[in-house]
Amino acid sequence: MQKAFRASIFHCLGDSKSEYIEDGVLLVEDGRVAGVGTANDLPGGVDVEDHSGKLILPGFVDCHVHYSQLDIVASYGRNLLDWLDRCAYPEEAKFSDPAHAREVADAFLDQLLMNGTTTALVFATVHPQSVEAIFEAAEKRSMRLIAGKVLMDERCPEALRDTPESGYAESKALIEKWHGKGRLGYAITPRFALTSSEQQLAAAGRLAAEYPDTWMHTHLAENTEEVEAIARQFPESRSYLDVYERHGLLRHRSVFAHCLYLDDDDRTLMAEKGAAGAFCPTSNLFLGSGLFDLDAMDKAGVDVGLATDVGGGTSLSMLRTMDEAYKVLHLKGQSLPVSRAIYLATLGAARALDLDDKIGNFEVGKEADFIVIDPHGSSTTSRRAKTTSSVDELLFSLIFLGDDRNVAATYLQGKSVA
Ligand code: GUN
Ligand code: ZN
Numbered sequence: 001m002q003k004a005f006r007a008s009i010f011h012c013l014g015d016s017k018s019e020y021i022e023d024g025v026l027l028v029e030d031g032r033v034a035g036v037g038t039a040n041d042l043p044g045g046v047d048v049e050d051h052s053g054k055l056i057l058p059g060f061v062d063c064h065v066h067y068s069q070l071d072i073v074a075s076y077g078r079n080l081l082d083w084l085d086r087c088a089y090p091e092e093a094k095f096s097d098p099a100h101a102r103e104v105a106d107a108f109l110d111q112l113l114m115n116g117t118t119t120a121l122v123f124a125t126v127h128p129q130s131v132e133a134i135f136e137a138a139e140k141r142s143m144r145l146i147a148g149k150v151l152m153d154e155r156c157p158e159a160l161r162d163t164p165e166s167g168y169a170e171s172k173a174l175i176e177k178w179h180g181k182g183r184l185g186y187a188i189t190p191r192f193a194l195t196s197s198e199q200q201l202a203a204a205g206r207l208a209a210e211y212p213d214t215w216m217h218t219h220l221a222e223n224t225e226e227v228e229a230i231a232r233q234f235p236e237s238r239s240y241l242d243v244y245e246r247h248g249l250l251r252h253r254s255v256f257a258h259c260l261y262l263d264d265d266d267r268t269l270m271a272e273k274g275a276a277g278a279f280c281p282t283s284n285l286f287l288g289s290g291l292f293d294l295d296a297m298d299k300a301g302v303d304v305g306l307a308t309d310v311g312g313g314t315s316l317s318m319l320r321t322m323d324e325a326y327k328v329l330h331l332k333g334q335s336l337p338v339s340r341a342i343y344l345a346t347l348g349a350a351r352a353l354d355l356d357d358k359i360g361n362f363e364v365g366k367e368a369d370f371i372v373i374d375p376h377g378s379s380t381t382s383r384r385a386k387t388t389s390s391v392d393e394l395l396f397s398l399i400f401l402g403d404d405r406n407v408a409a410t411y412l413q414g415k416s417v418a
Contacts, residue, residue: 003028003046005056006048007056009055010056011346012342012348013361015348019036019362021038025041028368033362033368035364036362054374057116057346058346059116059118059359059369060119060318060345060371061118061350061360062121063276063279063306063353065123065309066312067104067123068095068101068104069088069091069310069311070104070108072091073314075311077287080223080287081225089156092150095127095133101129101133101134108137111316113410113418114404115319116404117316118370118410119143119146119349119355123147123150123191124149125160126149128149135178141412142183145183146185146353147186148215149170149171151191156195164197164199167204168204171204179211183367185215188211188216188249192219194229201247205248212252216249216251216253218244218255219257220240220256221260221261221262221266222257222287223260242266244256245269253354254274255275255277256275258278258289259278259297259302260292267300278352280309280312282308282314282315282324283313284328286312286314287312292328293332294329294332294334305344317404318345320403322336338399342395346361370411371410372407372409381406
């Protein structure tokens with residue numbers, strides 16, 4: 001049975017191409033997009049849910065986020081490495097308790113959905129039970145989600161260490177149990193080269209080769225002190241990226257968070273290998289890490305998706321994240337047109353995760369994960385909406401002024417979930 005959702009409809013068809021239908025309908029059948037069109041063309045007899053006056057967009061896709069850091073968002077650290085020691089690691093140690101992991105996983109997914117994020121690539125913690133918790137919570141909601149157990153065996157607190165052997169075995173068991181189950185996918189997740197031994201990176205590379213359609217998810221070149229420490233730890237490597245490349249971790253479906261301190265050779269290699277970068281503007285500003293170079297990634301042909309990186313990032317809202325992305329690029333002398341901002345949070349992010357055949361826009365057959373944006377969700381956005389004269393202007397204002405109050409509803413496979 002088809003169902004129609006009536007509203008203004010906006011979605012991206014490419015990085016600089018979008019479609020807007022002012023009085024539109026999104027047709028959904030069996031949880032998938034059956035078509036988009038104008039309300040006038042709607043055939044009779046179809047059940048219509050009316051959201052007139054609001055906007056329907058594809059659900060947002062967050063390309064890099066730590067669910068275990070939900071409750072330490074906005075905690076002070078001098079810089080990345082200090083913040084990890086002081087805030088992130090002690091919080092993550094709590095996830096040895098499965099009950100705690102389950103409680104946070106549920107709250108985290110509820111908050112994602114409330115903010116209009118329908119798919120995410122998620123860091124769990126070193127504990128396998130933390131992965132079980134987030135997958136169970138996603139499965140309960142039929143949410144498309146990729147996650148993995150963090151691999152870390154050196155230069156971190158004892159309570160968070162695994163070993164090359166245990167990390168390999170636990171990851172393998174989780175892949176076998178969860179990867180490809182419903183809408184869930186597994187990401188092999190070495191935290192970053194600083195907290196893994198050579199043996200552990202090699203073991204992660206073996207897994208990446210054994211399971212080529214899993215994702216590989218890690219941090220890369222986020223902070224200058226981190227980059228210097230990597231150069232000392234791996235003197236034979238040409239660059240930080242080269243450390244991952246040497247261990248078989250640079251491949252199709254590799255997603256690298258941050259990518260601030262790369263050179264052109266790194267970016268060219270990422271593009272050649274089909275790896276993607278996650279742009280984490282709120283985190284990069286909060287931790288004082290640096291400014292992402294989107295033009296350079298574009299020039300090299302690297303796929304980029306937007307990401308919150310909570311808890312280094314300061315908000316789970318992709319609207320707040322687009323706002324800061326715009327400002328980072330502005331400081332770099334680069335521009336971010338509103339349609340590109342939305343692309344980076346929807347179709348572009350889906351491409352970065354190699355999921356654009358399934359989600360990201362309203363092409364017929366894609367999974368009907370979408371959101372209803374209400375320009376009148378707050379008095380500020382409501383007043384501003386009245387002075388806009390195009391959808392671009394309206395969306396532009398919502399990127400800077402909007403938040404979860406403007407996400408009136410979130411749908412997964414055509415069903416309202418928030
Ligand atoms: N690098 C290694 N671990 C982390 C983390 O938890 N957050 C961020 N932002 N960077 C990291
Ligand atoms: Zn991160």
